Amino acid sequence: MNKIIFKGHIGIGDAVQGEALVANDNFSARYDLDRNKGIFSRKSHKLFNQSYVNKILVLNVAKGGVASAWMLKSMIDINIAPKALLLNFANPIIAQGAAHANLTLIDRFKVDITSVIQSGYILKLIPENGCIEVLNDKSK
Secondary structure: OOOEEEEOOOOEOOOEEEEEEEOOOOEOOOOOEEOOOOEEOOOOOOOEOOEOOOOEEEEEEEOOOHHHHHHHHHHHHOOOOOOEEEEEEOOHHHHHHHHHHOOEEEEOOOOOHHHHOOOOEEEEEEHHHOEEEEEEEOOO
16 A cells, blocks of 8 residues: 655644544634533534544634634643644644644645545654655544
8 A cells, every 4th residue: 555645844743643533624722612522612613513632633724813822732731632733724823822732733735635634534743844644544
């Protein structure tokens, strides 16, 4: 089997491996999540009512500002957090928040990352070189 690898911008955080949760939707830690229950809570979000805990979130664009950034750290501190964020585009404030929280983040891929990764894929992320490797497809 050929390796499936996607390349983005050099990322933040540690190398991680885990299950993807994907939607072609945007991301706001402040408005999209119930940070106590660990689920997407905005009814119009494509991942509504799904758990993000220990998932590699694969989404379009990070929304929000300073509040979303500090919420990433808060989520890590109470162990109700995603394992990592893969975004088509992360704004500088979300990047700072991910760095502060030690949450793995990679963005700016050469493809729309939400269209080439599916929920259930097991991924290996190597932020130091901006690479994602698809290890297997758990969704089948």
